[in-house]
Amino acid sequence: MMALLQRFLPEVSSLSTSGPWLLLYSLAVAFGVGWLKKHTGMRTAYTRKIFHFFIFSLAGVLHLWRGSQMVSLFGIITVPIVLVGVFLGEKSWFYRALARPKDAPHQAFFVLVPLFTTALGGIFSNLLFPSFAYIGYFAGGWGDAIGEPVGACFGKHPYKVSSPLGVSATRTIEGSLAVCGVSVFITALALVFSGYPLMQITIASCAVGVGVMLVEAVSTHGFDNLTIQVAASGIAWMLLR
Numbered sequence: 001m002m003a004l005l006q007r008f009l010p011e012v013s014s015l016s017t018s019g020p021w022l023l024l025y026s027l028a029v030a031f032g033v034g035w036l037k038k039h040t041g042m043r044t045a046y047t048r049k050i051f052h053f054f055i056f057s058l059a060g061v062l063h064l065w066r067g068s069q070m071v072s073l074f075g076i077i078t079v080p081i082v083l084v085g086v087f088l089g090e091k092s093w094f095y096r097a098l099a100r101p102k103d104a105p106h107q108a109f110f111v112l113v114p115l116f117t118t119a120l121g122g123i124f125s126n127l128l129f130p131s132f133a134y135i136g137y138f139a140g141g142w143g144d145a146i147g148e149p150v151g152a153c154f155g156k157h158p159y160k161v162s163s164p165l166g167v168s169a170t171r172t173i174e175g176s177l178a179v180c181g182v183s184v185f186i187t188a189l190a191l192v193f194s195g196y197p198l199m200q201i202t203i204a205s206c207a208v209g210v211g212v213m214l215v216e217a218v219s220t221h222g223f224d225n226l227t228i229q230v231a232a233s234g235i236a237w238m239l240l241r
Contacts, residue, residue, distance in 0.1 A: 133233050
């Protein structure tokens with residue numbers, strides 16, 4: 001049990017050395033999407049995924065650079081920022097940037113559930129496939145982030161997905177294809193930096209892209225942050241271990 005905690009819990013020294021700049025990063029991203037929502041009227045489909053993109057991307061970089069402990073520190077810092085936004089509700093432009101109007105009257109629920117499933121996805125990926133958890137972060141941060149904006153802008157072929165609390169949820173074939181393509185790209189890029197041979201990169205990135213697309217397409221509304229991370233890291237582990 002202690003060994004497991006040591007793998008995840010950040011060192012005390014990192015709180016003072018890395019904590020401040022991670023806090024500044026999270027606050028800057030939160031302020032940025034709130035500013036976009038307030039001053040440009042950008043659709044929540046975009047502002048929500050911009051936040052998603054920047055948070056997941058840094059998590060992937062941190063995992064490659066400093067390991068799971070630094071990702072845990074980043075999560076410990078970022079989660080309270082989101083919780084404060086939810087607590088403030090409509091008074092917070094950051095909250096408005098995350099809360100989809102179509103999730104009404106349960107917008108807060110569909111901010112908190114993805115927050116919780118994101119944490120679970122990271123935990124399970126690190127427990128089951130620790131050497132490839134970063135693939136889950138990148139696939140989730142890039143692949144999943146592109147699906148909703150593409151669907152909102154170009155989606156012509158919607159399909160229903162299961163959703164709790166009776167909230168209607170749809171995705172689009174166009175969005176799913178974007179999830180696949182971007183997941184292939186970012187997985188390949190991450191594996192290049194990890195030093196894998198070209199053939200392995202090609203096979204693994206294509207498999208991750210297709211796998212993430214299929215998993216995202218059938219995942220319950222609000223739970224794809226969990227399923228995509230585990231699927232992406234698991235596929236990479238099966239092909240590259």
